[in-house]
Amino acid sequence: MPTLEENLSKAEIHLERFRNDGVLNQVNGEAVPAASGETFEVISPVDLKPLARVARSGAEDVARAAAAAKGAFEAWAGMPGEKRKALLHRIADAIVARAEEIALVECMDTGQSLRFMSKAALRGAENFRFFADRAPEARDGQSLRAAGQLNITSRSPIGPVGVITPWNTPFMLSTWKIAPALAAGCTVVHKPAEFSPLTARLLVEIAESAGLPKGVWNLVNGLGEEAGKALTEHTAIKAIGFVGESRTGSHIMRQGAATLKRVHFELGGKNPVIVFADADLERAADAAVFMIYSLNGERCTSSSRLLVERSIYDAFTRKVAEKAKRIKVGHPLDPETVVGPLIHPVHEEKVLSYMRLAREEGVTIAAGGGKVEGPGGGCYVAPTLFTNANNKMRVAQEEIFGPVLTAIPFDDEADALALANDVAYGLTGYLWTSDLGRALRMTERLEAGMLWVNSENVRHLPTPFGGVKSSGIGRDGGDWSFDFYMETKNVAFATADHPIPRLGG
Incomplete structure (x- = not known):
């Protein structure tokens, strides 16, 4: 097992790029600063020293990312599920290949101990594999028979979605939200928490290096009251998946009300x-x-x-x-x-x-x-x-x-x-x-x-994850994730003639 000194040496190598280059947005496949040129500083909780300057995005940056997600949506949603499955598995493979880098960066960015974060990247890869395997059947529905009628249901991706993730275990929770969105056929604009944005940058790079098309996944950094608010209000964004504080969830619901956004909230707990x-x-x-x-x-x-x-x-x-x-x-x-x-x-x-x-x-x-x-x-x-x-x-x-x-x-x-x-x-x-x-x-x-x-929290990925009261709205996991990221359509076929009321004849 590597020592503290060995881990620190490796971490410094991985962090150097962020100190030199900062943390940029990723819009339509390109690494870009905020349109305003503004940045904010993130520090390590270990020693309170600066880790990086981060793009401080605003409404213009969110609009560019939303336009990219909208532009990429038709092709991504129309891609056969088997192809999306293969691509998401390649992303999982690429996460595993960089698992040590992800863990070391996340530890220095969040303060979480390596004994837990060493597994976070592998858990993220598992999330991608789980939903990748469900991509080919994501649009499937049911046949429901009635007298003289056959109903056929199907599902289709809702459109570009916004994902806002928290600072506590940011890499794993980003995969938990983004993997099912991609498997469903949605495109994504991701805003990570401002306290811990580094591994979100790694994640989108990994996805595009594995072959994810430009614009399917866009990253916009910034503060909640600026970039986050713009994302929840943007008309092109059809849904918001959010993990964080209950109070922030209330703000997001209000901000998205004018555009009738669908929301999924995983909020606080006093368990x-x-x-x-x-x-x-x-x-x-x-x-x-x-x-x-x-x-x-x-x-x-x-x-x-x-x-x-x-x-x-x-x-x-x-x-x-x-x-x-x-x-x-x-x-x-x-x-x-x-x-x-x-x-x-x-x-x-x-x-x-x-x-x-x-x-x-x-x-x-x-x-x-x-x-x-x-x-x-x-x-x-x-x-x-x-x-x-x-x-x-x-x-x-x-x-x-x-x-x-x-x-x-x-x-x-x-x-x-x-x-x-x-x-x-x-x-x-x-x-x-x-x-x-x-x-x-x-x-x-x-x-x-x-x-x-008689158990601690042992997650089984096909089961529903979510809370009641002030702890959230909706469920993640298994098919429940697709319920959020997809619309359901019913088509009714008459299988026999039936009496039709005649009006005016």
């Missing part, structure tokens, strides 16, 4: 992990720790509320606290690091503000509770556990999006259910019990789009 006394407590503790402290706690599906049956609450939270205290915080390219620096000083301050708030609200800091010194002096925060909390506290209600877990006791099934559902969000939930009947009762009534029983 419960519910542990009953009859569960396998060691496995439950490992799963709870993994789901909040992996990926720096910066993911929508993290289990940020720990609901524990009162009879085992003290012992179980002690076990979790002990594990949290042993987690290594360090440089993201250190193979031993679990928690790296948070994405940006702005976000670090948000997370630290909740630690100050927790003390004001009267919780016990059982582990962590503040900033820690790390190599480079970046945005390092200790894995933190709050105990003696209740569900009315802000630390139990609001999405912190960091390595922070709030533990709350419950008395029985009804109490656990009430606590779990008493938040604005409803993305995921995790349930630990050996009672099958209880598992069935609880999962039926828990308000979440996805639930895992």
Whole structure:
């Protein structure tokens, strides 16, 4: 396994191009700066030093990208599914060939640890392969018979779409959105998050190097209130797929209303992990720790509320606290690091503000509770556990999006259910019990789009992914992705004469 020093040396080689050339847009197959010539700076959360200057795009840049996507749409949508399948597999192959480069760049851009990001590129390739294999059947429908009638349904790509992706695991989440759009026959304008735009640039380059035609996939960098707003308002863009904060999702819905845009939102979460006394407590503790402290706690599906049956609450939270205290915080390219620096000083301050708030609200800091010194002096925060909390506290209600877990006791099934559902969000939930009947009762009534029983988040790509309440609209995964990126048409054929009402004759 390469050492920290070896990984740093390789990362510096890959980052040098961004320091020298900046991060450009990609429009109609060409690398171009913003029309205004303006840029903004991105920094590494490791040491807060500049990584690159990035094109600060505006409405003119979005218009050019949308025109390119519109111009490429007819040919791409008309390409036989088998050809799209082969091309998307070539993109997957090219991702695998550059997996190490992608991982190293993403670590330095986001602060995520290499032990997780080393798999992100391979997961991205898997996303492309999964949807590539479905491209030949994407337009298929059903035959529905009625008396004297045969109905034939089919699907067709909706048109050019906008994809806006977040900063936490940007490479993987970009593939998760863009691969099904391309497989469906849509063309794309992609706006990555301004905090972590580097691997989006790598991804579009990889796709075009694998043979993707010009204009099918366009990249426009910029700020949300500038490039993002222009994208959601543009008339040529027929749908917006967005991953990010719930508040931003509300803005996008308002901005797209005038053009009646279809929207798909994967938004925030305040997800419960519910542990009953009859569960396998060691496995439950490992799963709870993994789901909040992996990926720096910066993911929508993290289990940020720990609901524990009162009879085992003290012992179980002690076990979790002990594990949290042993987690290594360090440089993201250190193979031993679990928690790296948070994405940006702005976000670090948000997370630290909740630690100050927790003390004001009267919780016990059982582990962590503040900033820690790390190599480079970046945005390092200790894995933190709050105990003696209740569900009315802000630390139990609001999405912190960091390595922070709030533990709350419950008395029985009804109490656990009430606590779990008493938040604005409803993305995921995790349930630990050996009672099958209880598992069935609880999962039926828990308000979440996805639930895992006696398991951490183990994704199966054909299954639907998405949330309810303030956690989102729509579902990704399997055929559900095509429901968003495609329109359904029904054609009814009369198979026998039927009485036609005669008017005026």
